[in-house]
Amino acid sequence: MKFSNKPDHPRYDAVVVGGGHNGLTCAAYLAKAGKSVLVLEKRPVVGGSAVSEEVFPGFTYTVCSYVVSLFRPHIVRDLELVRHGLEIIPLEASFSPLPNGDSLCRWGDAHRTRREIARFSAKDAEVYPEFSLAMSQLARFTKSIIDNPAPNPASLNPAEFVQALRSSQGLREANADQRFIYMKLLTMSAADFLDQWFESDVLKAPMSVSGIIGTFLGVRSPGTAYVLLHHYMGEIDGAMRAWGFAKGGTGGISTAIARSAQSYGAEIVTEAHVSNVIIKSGKATGVALENGDEIRADTVISGLDPRRTYLGLVGKEHLDSELTTQLGHYKFRGSSGKVNLAVDRLPEFSSRPGDGPHLYGDVAIAPSIQYLEKAYDQAKYGDFSERPYINMVIPTLVDPTMAPPGKHVISCFVQYAPYDIKEGASNWPQRREAFGDAVVDTLEEYIPGIKETILHRQVLTPWDLEQEFGLTEGNIFHGELSLEQLLYLRPAAGWAKYKTPVRSLWMCASGTHPGGGIMGASGELAARAILRKRAA
Amino acid sequence: MSERFDVIVIGGGHNGLTTACLMAMQGERVALVEKRDALGGLAESVEFEPGFKSAGVWHGTGNVSESVMNSLGLKSLIQNELPTVYALGESGHVAPIFGPFNRTAFGISQHAPSDGRNYARYRAFMNRIRPVLSRFLTRRPLNFLEVEREAPVEVLTRALGLRFLGSHDMVELLRVAPMPVRDFLNEYFESAFIKGALSMDAVLGTFAAPRSPGTTMNLLMHESIAGQSIKGGSIALTEALIRRARELGVQVKSGNAVTKILIENKSVKGVELENGEMIEAAAVSASCNPKAVLLDLLPVEALTHTTEHRISNFRTCGTAAHLLLAIDGPVSFQGASADDNVCHARIAPTLDHVEKAFDAIKYDRFSDEPVLDIAIPTIDDPRLAPADKSVVSVLVAYAPYNLDGGWTDDARSALTRKVIDTISRFAPGFDKKIIAAKLSSPADLENDYGLTGGHLHHGEPGLDQVVIRPIPECFNHETPVEGLTLCGSGTHPGGTVSCMAGALATREITRPRKIRADVA
Numbered sequence A: 001m002k003f004s005n006k007p008d009h010p011r012y013d014a015v016v017v018g019g020g021h022n023g024l025t026c027a028a029y030l031a032k033a034g035k036s037v038l039v040l041e042k043r044p045v046v047g048g049s050a051v052s053e054e055v056f057p058g059f060t061y062t063v064c065s066y067v068v069s070l071f072r073p074h075i076v077r078d079l080e081l082v083r084h085g086l087e088i089i090p091l092e093a094s095f096s097p098l099p100n101g102d103s104l105c106r107w108g109d110a111h112r113t114r115r116e117i118a119r120f121s122a123k124d125a126e127v128y129p130e131f132s133l134a135m136s137q138l139a140r141f142t143k144s145i146i147d148n149p150a151p152n153p154a155s156l157n158p159a160e161f162v163q164a165l166r167s168s169q170g171l172r173e174a175n176a177d178q179r180f181i182y183m184k185l186l187t188m189s190a191a192d193f194l195d196q197w198f199e200s201d202v203l204k205a206p207m208s209v210s211g212i213i214g215t216f217l218g219v220r221s222p223g224t225a226y227v228l229l230h231h232y233m234g235e236i237d238g239a240m241r242a243w244g245f246a247k248g249g250t251g252g253i254s255t256a257i258a259r260s261a262q263s264y265g266a267e268i269v270t271e272a273h274v275s276n277v278i279i280k281s282g283k284a285t286g287v288a289l290e291n292g293d294e295i296r297a298d299t300v301i302s303g304l305d306p307r308r309t310y311l312g313l314v315g316k317e318h319l320d321s322e323l324t325t326q327l328g329h330y331k332f333r334g335s336s337g338k339v340n341l342a343v344d345r346l347p348e349f350s351s352r353p354g355d356g357p358h359l360y361g362d363v364a365i366a367p368s369i370q371y372l373e374k375a376y377d378q379a380k381y382g383d384f385s386e387r388p389y390i391n392m393v394i395p396t397l398v399d400p401t402m403a404p405p406g407k408h409v410i411s412c413f414v415q416y417a418p419y420d421i422k423e424g425a426s427n428w429p430q431r432r433e434a435f436g437d438a439v440v441d442t443l444e445e446y447i448p449g450i451k452e453t454i455l456h457r458q459v460l461t462p463w464d465l466e467q468e469f470g471l472t473e474g475n476i477f478h479g480e481l482s483l484e485q486l487l488y489l490r491p492a493a494g495w496a497k498y499k500t501p502v503r504s505l506w507m508c509a510s511g512t513h514p515g516g517g518i519m520g521a522s523g524e525l526a527a528r529a530i531l532r533k534r535a536a
Numbered sequence B: 001m002s003e004r005f006d007v008i009v010i011g012g013g014h015n016g017l018t019t020a021c022l023m024a025m026q027g028e029r030v031a032l033v034e035k036r037d038a039l040g041g042l043a044e045s046v047e048f049e050p051g052f053k054s055a056g057v058w059h060g061t062g063n064v065s066e067s068v069m070n071s072l073g074l075k076s077l078i079q080n081e082l083p084t085v086y087a088l089g090e091s092g093h094v095a096p097i098f099g100p101f102n103r104t105a106f107g108i109s110q111h112a113p114s115d116g117r118n119y120a121r122y123r124a125f126m127n128r129i130r131p132v133l134s135r136f137l138t139r140r141p142l143n144f145l146e147v148e149r150e151a152p153v154e155v156l157t158r159a160l161g162l163r164f165l166g167s168h169d170m171v172e173l174l175r176v177a178p179m180p181v182r183d184f185l186n187e188y189f190e191s192a193f194i195k196g197a198l199s200m201d202a203v204l205g206t207f208a209a210p211r212s213p214g215t216t217m218n219l220l221m222h223e224s225i226a227g228q229s230i231k232g233g234s235i236a237l238t239e240a241l242i243r244r245a246r247e248l249g250v251q252v253k254s255g256n257a258v259t260k261i262l263i264e265n266k267s268v269k270g271v272e273l274e275n276g277e278m279i280e281a282a283a284v285s286a287s288c289n290p291k292a293v294l295l296d297l298l299p300v301e302a303l304t305h306t307t308e309h310r311i312s313n314f315r316t317c318g319t320a321a322h323l324l325l326a327i328d329g330p331v332s333f334q335g336a337s338a339d340d341n342v343c344h345a346r347i348a349p350t351l352d353h354v355e356k357a358f359d360a361i362k363y364d365r366f367s368d369e370p371v372l373d374i375a376i377p378t379i380d381d382p383r384l385a386p387a388d389k390s391v392v393s394v395l396v397a398y399a400p401y402n403l404d405g406g407w408t409d410d411a412r413s414a415l416t417r418k419v420i421d422t423i424s425r426f427a428p429g430f431d432k433k434i435i436a437a438k439l440s441s442p443a444d445l446e447n448d449y450g451l452t453g454g455h456l457h458h459g460e461p462g463l464d465q466v467v468i469r470p471i472p473e474c475f476n477h478e479t480p481v482e483g484l485t486l487c488g489s490g491t492h493p494g495g496t497v498s499c500m501a502g503a504l505a506t507r508e509i510t511r512p513r514k515i516r517a518d519v520a
């Protein structure tokens, strides 16, 4: 997909800064409502961290994000994304190899999963369906939270009260037992929560990791249980299902949204680095580009994270000290990296040889809770984990066009890689290859010989994520998804409704409610808020 | 014929004693059964070496509720003078972190001027939120799982209570409560040893460390109850409670464990003791750990499967050991002047020290460099030791309940050694003065005091176990068994010596039970 690198007009109804999937979603909704819209993206491609790029000739990587689950189905319908090329293929399996040559695989088929789990614990095999059922029921309650703006408990406005009723609808329908579990999910650690149900580490460890992805916490840190729910909340084609691959990598999603936006008349310009928002008497009137160009707009919408938006595009001088303090408290501290491999054949796990269906899902290197905690403990004091948690997928199995015939790409999400290594974040480039080696060495323990099959390797440290993708401190979610920076506190109390203290400037990316992950929700909710405001 | 009482209280710790006294004051005939020979529970003074006595395992009394003391008629014990707690840092840094405001702020500012200013901000915030939190801690908790069944007026007043903080403080309270205490303290202070020492109020005895989310809530709760102390410390408190119980005619049966709670038609009928004796009463209130009460003392058929499952998941994994030392002469900490008269100090040089000390227990080991809460009770009460000698009481974090290899004598001496070495770094020559040492691991605490899992708080004070303590079926001190209530730290509002749980439980003992269809 090609984009121009010069806007057609000097002024627009709305200019969106940043062409991440949220910025694009926001732009598409605004354009669909008849506004003239311009999207300005710094990189040569759109998508932000939902991007696919041919990094080595013939090999397309799903560079950052790699699976989808939470993308809002109504956005797919509203923006006609399927017509614009969106295709999501469900993951068939979750495979966890063990160092002792054994392995566990959880399948789409419940009976098969039970048989696998029973090899480790008969009791767990019996409880597993019960657990899944309880969690799926709870997952429904969460939907009303994601699909509505976050109500502000400090406000006395009756409209807020109505909103609170809407967001809490799910929970109000729940019974006391369900609320009890929900409360535990919100507050407990993933490991403690799973301990209540299961005994086998082999099962608990790969389940617990969903709670730590993108955060600087361990599976024993309170608050990490909540994300377990997201695994039961996935909706693909409107059906409740877990995770899926986007055809062409997660860039496929961004491309579909970009096409949709264009079909409604939005203009997308790449290699356009916005240096600041132009502010006149407290009102945003346009943006200035790094090359000196200026573009006027009635409304400016930032698709960047809160720090970049407020301290970068806006500038401290336009903010009151209360907000600056809050922004100072807002935590990023990225904890993950990415290693993308091009290989000349499929990986062969010693614990499950061959290219069976276990490869058609995600692979978790998470052999035990202690293994994960050790990985975390190392990171706490400024090292990357020598033996990290790795979440691996092989996108070429669902989309062979991403590599030359017979060859494959492997995407490895890696934790922990703390942004603040003890050598200092800017020294990450010197540690980059050592980090890549740690990942490949870890893989080698489960896939003997993988080293020889590697043709190319791309290593992204948190530093690289910041430099290349504009993710402050390498945080993949535009700020930690911890309780103190969610809902009406994301990104700051009083400014959690996509609005900012600068008139006509709005925010629409993962640093706003409901937060990170490929959901499109922030972009959509922001567009709705803007359109409501304009109509009023 | 077995004896009959109106109320039987199981366990003679400070909460059990409080419940027994308050029930007796209402004219009930009360029996108090205690497994150990003496009363006081974790606050009992124990002679651990001829001539040397402890001031209890929980050696502080800064959390005792003034209102409870008033209702017990023990108002005279309360003194408004705050006990000073000192933080000890590397290379002779000493600063008060808790105590009379001016002196504390001044002491803190000596190490970083901004810390002095920020301490004033910190205190002011604590003082503003105290009314809200102490209301939560001193009242019947609201069951938000079944909020529809609570009286709407009650719900509204509670919500308004929070609202009356003003929108700024309310949002701030809701923001910080679920935070890791490390992030919270970093927003205020610079000096590493001050942050380290302050964090211990949030994590001591818990399965959590400064980086664990939710630990700020523990600090806030601690700050909201702390504020006065007991003249003469925990020994005076225990003695006074025992005296009061006897005056009120409470029948004390010590040296006798309850082995069974007797049930007839889903209602409590009495208890059976170790020696075979039976005592009858239509009301039994247990101050021991809820897990022990429900799983060990009740017949299996008294609980539904769900209740049994929930209570067995109540987290009670102890993480602190207690070390008693008999010392020849006084203890002087490097950098502390004689005026300071340090009788309560903490060694937690940085937040990372605390965190690293915690890391060990995740792998069933104890810390190489433990962090310590040190009391020298002989300064306030010289009777505890022979002339010119001292008693030092140390809560040691972290020590796992399930130690890899078990709590053998070797393991105990190894940890004792580490503690002594650590103290000696901050009090040179300390190791030369040791006459005797007695270490109680969490496993020992379980054996000696019947503390399930050796958990000093009777159950992990994680947010989930704070708001619903211990489980929904036992919410608000009730149990699924008619007439059986819980009055210990495993119920609202939780651990440390506050006597609040014991006091709140008494209301449930006398309250006619509402009809609950969901309790079988």
Ligand SMILES: Cc1cc2nc3c(=O)[nH]c(=O)nc-3n(C[C@H](O)[C@H](O)[C@H](O)COP(=O)(O)OP(=O)(O)OC[C@H]3O[C@@H](n4cnc5c(N)ncnc54)[C@H](O)[C@@H]3O)c2cc1C
Pocket: A017, A018, A019, A020, A021, A022, A023, A040, A041, A042, A043, A046, A047, A048, A049, A050, A063, A064, A065, A066, A067, A068, A069, A070, A272, A273, A274, A275, A303, A304, A337, A338, A413, A465, A468, A469, A470, A471, A475, A476, A477, A478, A508, A509, A510, A511, A515, A516, A517, A518, A519
């Ligand atoms: C390594 C990694 C793995 C992940 N894995 C998953 C996953 O498997 N599943 C999942 O659901 N989520 C995953 N995520 C998270 C998810 O990708 C993000 O939360 C989401 O894509 C963010 O979208 P966004 O539109 O909010 O912001 P972004 O995608 O960050 O978009 C911001 C855009 O702004 C542009 N920009 C920055 N500065 C400027 C400027 N000055 N001028 C112009 N443009 C600018 C950037 O180039 C970028 O395109 C992952 C993220 C990362 C980094």
